[in-house]
Amino acid sequence: MTSPVAERSDSNPESAIGWLPLFARLRRLPPGALIGGLILLVYLFVALTGRYWAPYGPTKTGTGPPFAPPGREHLLGTDQLGRDVFSRVVHGTDDVLLLSLTSTLIATLAGGLLGLLSGFLGGWFDELLMRLFDVMISIPLLVLALLVIAAAGPELSGNYLLLIGVIALVYTPRIARMVRAVAMDLVTRDFVTAARTRGESAWSIALRELLPNATGVLLVEFGVRAGYAPILIGSLGFLGFGARPPTPEWGLMISENRVAIVTAPVTVLAPAVALALLVIGLNSFTDGIARLLGRSAQRSP
Amino acid sequence: MLTRLLARRLLLGALTLLAISLVIFLTAEVLPGDIAARVLGRESTAEARAAFRERLNLDQPVHQRYWLWIQGVVRGDFGQALTNDREVADIIAPRLRSTLVIGGVAFALYIPVTIVLASLAAIHRDRALDGLISVLTLIGLSVPEFVSGTVLLIVFAVIFPIFPVMSLVDQAETPLEALRTLALPAITLTTIMAVYAIRMLRDNLIDVLDSEYVRMATLKGLPRLQVIFRHALPNAIVPALNVTALNLAYLIGGVVLVERVFSYPGLGSLLVDSILLRDVPVIEAVALLVSAIYVFANLFADAMAIVLNPRLRAG
Numbered sequence: 001m002t003s004p005v006a007e008r009s010d011s012n013p014e015s016a017i018g019w020l021p022l023f024a025r026l027r028r029l030p031p032g033a034l035i036g037g038l039i040l041l042v043y044l045f046v047a048l049t050g051r052y053w054a055p056y057g058p059t060k061t062g063t064g065p066p067f068a069p070p071g072r073e074h075l076l077g078t079d080q081l082g083r084d085v086f087s088r089v090v091h092g093t094d095d096v097l098l099l100s101l102t103s104t105l106i107a108t109l110a111g112g113l114l115g116l117l118s119g120f121l122g123g124w125f126d127e128l129l130m131r132l133f134d135v136m137i138s139i140p141l142l143v144l145a146l147l148v149i150a151a152a153g154p155e156l157s158g159n160y161l162l163l164i165g166v167i168a169l170v171y172t173p174r175i176a177r178m179v180r181a182v183a184m185d186l187v188t189r190d191f192v193t194a195a196r197t198r199g200e201s202a203w204s205i206a207l208r209e210l211l212p213n214a215t216g217v218l219l220v221e222f223g224v225r226a227g228y229a230p231i232l233i234g235s236l237g238f239l240g241f242g243a244r245p246p247t248p249e250w251g252l253m254i255s256e257n258r259v260a261i262v263t264a265p266v267t268v269l270a271p272a273v274a275l276a277l278l279v280i281g282l283n284s285f286t287d288g289i290a291r292l293l294g295r296s297a298q299r300s301p
Numbered sequence: 302m303l304t305r306l307l308a309r310r311l312l313l314g315a316l317t318l319l320a321i322s323l324v325i326f327l328t329a330e331v332l333p334g335d336i337a338a339r340v341l342g343r344e345s346t347a348e349a350r351a352a353f354r355e356r357l358n359l360d361q362p363v364h365q366r367y368w369l370w371i372q373g374v375v376r377g378d379f380g381q382a383l384t385n386d387r388e389v390a391d392i393i394a395p396r397l398r399s400t401l402v403i404g405g406v407a408f409a410l411y412i413p414v415t416i417v418l419a420s421l422a423a424i425h426r427d428r429a430l431d432g433l434i435s436v437l438t439l440i441g442l443s444v445p446e447f448v449s450g451t452v453l454l455i456v457f458a459v460i461f462p463i464f465p466v467m468s469l470v471d472q473a474e475t476p477l478e479a480l481r482t483l484a485l486p487a488i489t490l491t492t493i494m495a496v497y498a499i500r501m502l503r504d505n506l507i508d509v510l511d512s513e514y515v516r517m518a519t520l521k522g523l524p525r526l527q528v529i530f531r532h533a534l535p536n537a538i539v540p541a542l543n544v545t546a547l548n549l550a551y552l553i554g555g556v557v558l559v560e561r562v563f564s565y566p567g568l569g570s571l572l573v574d575s576i577l578l579r580d581v582p583v584i585e586a587v588a589l590l591v592s593a594i595y596v597f598a599n600l601f602a603d604a605m606a607i608v609l610n611p612r613l614r615a616g
Contacts, residue, residue, distance in 0.1 A: 135320040138599075139592045142554035143572070147588055150576040151328045231445040235558055238447045239573055254451060261451070262459050269455075272448040279443035 033288020039281030047094035056084040058091035058248040067264040076270045079257055081246075085267050088248035089274050095249065096278070099160060100229035103167035108222045110168065111175025116206045116214060118176065119183025130180065133173030141170050142235065149241045158244030163236070167229055175221050182217045186210050216293040223286030227279055234275050250275045307604055314600045321592045322374065326367050329585050357383075357581075370585070379586040384578045389586045393571070397590065400556055400567035406483055407490035407552065415495045415541075419502035420529055426507055434499065441496030446555045450489040450562035457485060486563045493555050494548040501544045505537035539609050546602035553595050 029037070056063045061081040068078040075086040118126040136144065145166050149157065156162045186192060187210070195209050236242035237251030245252065250271035257267035337350035337359065354360050358369055373380060379389035422434040441449070458466045464485045509515060510533050518532045519525075557569035564570075568587055575583035 131320075135317060135324055138317050138321055138596055139324065139588070140553040140595050142557055143588055143591050146557070146572065146576060147325065147328050147584070150579070150584055154579075227443075234445055235447060238558065239561060240577070251445075251447070254447065258451065261455055265455050265459070268451060272444075272451065276440070276444045276448060279445075280440065283439065283443050 030288045030291060032284045033291075036281045036284030036286075036288060039277060040285055043093055043097065043278055043281065046090055047097045050090040050093055054087040054090040056087040058088050059083065059246040060087075067260050067267065069264070070266055077264055077266050079253070079264075079267050080260065083246075085253075085257075085270050088253060089250070089270050092248040092250050092253070092271070092274070095160075095243070095247070096230050096233055096275075099163055099167070099233055100226055103164040104171065104222055104226040104229050106164065106168040107171035107175055107225060108218055111172040111221070112179050112211075112214065112218050113206075114172070115176035115179025116183045116210050117202070119180040120187055120206050120210060121202060126180075130177070133176055136170075136173045137177070142232070144170050145232065145236065146239075146241060149236070157241065158247070160243075163233065163242060166236075167232055170232075171225050171229075175218075175225065178221055179214055179217060182214050183210055186213055220286065220290045220293065223282065223289060227282035227286055230275060230278050230282070303607070306607060310600055310603055310607075314596050318589075318593055318596050319371075321596070322371060322589055323367065325585055325588045325592070326370060327363075329581050329588070330363075330366070374586075374589065380582045382575075382583050383580045384575075384583075389582050392583060393568070393586055393590065396566060396568045396571045399565065400560070400569065403483055403486055403490065403560075403565065403567060404552055404556060406480075406487040407494065410487060410491040411494045411498070411548075414491060415498045415502060416534070416538075418495070419499045419506060420534070422499065422503040423506035423510060423533075424525070424529065426503075431503075434503075438496040438499050441492055442500075445558070446489055446493045447558040447562050449492055450486070450559050453485050453489055454562065486559050486565050489559050489562070490552055490555050493551050494545075497551075498541060498544050498548060502537060502541045505540050506533055509533045509537045539606060542602050542606045542609070546599045549595060549598040549602070553591055 055075075061083055063084045064074050064078045064082050066078065066080050066082050068074055068082070070077045074084050076089065077085050079085055079088070114129060118129050139147070148166050148169060149162065152159075152162055183206075192205060192209055195205050200208075233242055233249070234251030234254070237249045238255045240252075240255065243249035243252050245256070253271040254268055257264070257271075261268055337345070337353045337357075341349055341353060358366050361369075370380070377390055379393070381387070382389050382392055418434055422431045425431045444452075454466065458464050465482055506529075510529075515528060515533050518528045523532075556567060557572060559565070560567045560569040561573060568591060572584065572587045572591070575587065
């Protein structure tokens, strides 16, 4: 995803790792990342304050005639039940941000920890965990997510904890494999040998020696996964396995308003654009950060 | 040497698939508790549930049930569907064909589209066309397939009614008509695969174009296109094969969504329907089949990479 020529000139791999140089480098963010960051700030603002200025409640029916065209009363028209589409899109923002970020954070912590331990300990722990994760990765992501949701049964469908759990579950093996590769490289370094010689415990080495050096890869992994999480949430909602009606979830809204795709295409396009813009913001921001860290933000399933 | 390596990969793939079947079986059957209550509903009588359990061999311990199931699977017998009494294999066969057709068409489009656009971007690197392709592919990466599919549907089936709104490929009478019903879903699938591959192949191509032997070819005065297609592309494409394997995962995930958008009767929509109907044997069979396609597609990409790149044979 990076053009190898443009950004490597100024990145010194030694100083690219760690926190302080990162902040010092923020001023040198590429323009794409700045635009991405601005988009994210707008989404954050809408998520935090939207409920106070959205013209209607997200589930309030009959605010106008069904499928009213966009106008002064309804900026983006109304849906089948006369709900204001603009208000629903605005109200949907906080949930998608909350779900994406929590699930990705959990997966990054779990995957990061397991990956570090696996790479450091090696042996049967590594072997067993990685074979299990390989199998989980070999099941296409969406299929695995659907399987777990199917297994959880209809009572739990639409439950936010289940959604967070499912996304964290499908992400963890992928992040762990990535981090393990980094850890395997780190354990050969002198500072790890020194820590071992000092007789430090595995936990201490994993957390105090390996983790700080894996921050960059964890950050990029978090960004890449967080960029795909809204798509996954929207896809599940669209298929009818995510949020339940009348939740103003964008994927669900797209599937609900598809009946009016001919007469009121705005009701379908509005949540679609909201979702796409969020992902564009997340991806360009991550891409920029990754370039600062001298890494490429690679997509993997 | 080569055949031994390939045979080992094949064995590994088969073992992975066996492990996947165990994960799928355990997820679908053991996690949720009482399947009988789940399928028949909470109000069902105790006798009905008992009869149901016996029919599904649910009264036997888990490992025996798995053994019975996997024995059947190896013979191509996936048992009977719960919601209608048809054989699961009979339900799946036409759906599998539909999905392979649409996936095949998408894949056939994917290769030339990727090569042409990536070469264009690499030739015009850091200029307007490269920038445009970069922005378009970034947007393509960020737009979920059910969104891009829906937008295509609005534009090319509603505003300009060139293609049908529902892709009922079974009802097409001539091959041309079948192609017309396939076009929109196939284009959607091609897009989600191509956007990432275009970016990767462009970067690889630029690396290769900077290498000395390509400069040599250029300095020798060879025509630009010949340099790109004869000298640069073959070397840039091998790393892109891994991306293609990765892309197959997107294709398979995408199929589930795209089939839904276009009401296309394939494996993906069968999976969604069977989950809604809680038809466990069908869910298991489709999930296993889809994973098998994925594992063997990956294996194929691996094998291609090994055949094309002799350095990998040492591994």
